[in-house]
Amino acid sequence: MNLLHLTIRALRMAALGLLVVLVQGCATGPNANPADPLEPFNRTVFNVNDGLDRAIFMPVAKAYKDVTPSPVRTGVNNFFNNIADVWSVVNNALQFKPKETLETGIRVAFNSTLGLAGVLDIGTEMRLARNKQDFGQTLGYWGMASGAYVVLPFFGPSSVRDSVGMVVGSSVDVLGNVKNVPFRNSLIIMRVVDKRADFLGTEAVLEQASLDKYSFTRDLYLQRRANSIGRNTAPQDTPPKEERYDLPVPATVPAAK
Numbered sequence: 001m002n003l004l005h006l007t008i009r010a011l012r013m014a015a016l017g018l019l020v021v022l023v024q025g026c027a028t029g030p031n032a033n034p035a036d037p038l039e040p041f042n043r044t045v046f047n048v049n050d051g052l053d054r055a056i057f058m059p060v061a062k063a064y065k066d067v068t069p070s071p072v073r074t075g076v077n078n079f080f081n082n083i084a085d086v087w088s089v090v091n092n093a094l095q096f097k098p099k100e101t102l103e104t105g106i107r108v109a110f111n112s113t114l115g116l117a118g119v120l121d122i123g124t125e126m127r128l129a130r131n132k133q134d135f136g137q138t139l140g141y142w143g144m145a146s147g148a149y150v151v152l153p154f155f156g157p158s159s160v161r162d163s164v165g166m167v168v169g170s171s172v173d174v175l176g177n178v179k180n181v182p183f184r185n186s187l188i189i190m191r192v193v194d195k196r197a198d199f200l201g202t203e204a205v206l207e208q209a210s211l212d213k214y215s216f217t218r219d220l221y222l223q224r225r226a227n228s229i230g231r232n233t234a235p236q237d238t239p240p241k242e243e244r245y246d247l248p249v250p251a252t253v254p255a256a257k
Contacts, residue, residue: 061196082118091133100131136165140229157221
């Protein structure tokens, strides 16, 4: 069984777990965050994910960063960003954004050819913006509410809507269609390591930002996702009222780009 199938199975198991929790009635008290009715379940998964990250993913990412020359890491990161841009083209088109669709499509075309399959970021040198969009944002654009906050095993912070978007995105993943199974699995593992390496250092920020790392991570995720959906559905930057979550962001937290 390849990693793509394992990914989809993990998402299905997470969905089943959510259903069980909902059926049992996951009350969290009068002071609970209304966006997080599954908090006990989420905290358990969060702690498991955090333990796995500290034991496996963080050390591997640090070793990768230590032993791999910076130009090589940049090329690897560019390669995977170019693959992600392909899905962004589709989602920009689904959101009826002709400018963003064309711009991102041109990025993919130049990076995939002149950029040697995306290793060289020709698009940025041409000042073509990367308009990142996923299927969760597309669902939000078309009016689907985010639903409850949920922490997925291995994948981390999400929501009901974003989990659906993740399943759809996994089913059409470019890497998942590579026929050579060992090569495909190696690429998927490399993508995970590259992604984790991008976030090295954020764990220290989270430790300093709040006594409750779970709550801070949840609120930051919800705020950023609400803002991204808000920009899609309205000319102003303020997200819809049902999606808005205000939180104090400490000065030590870098601003979202």
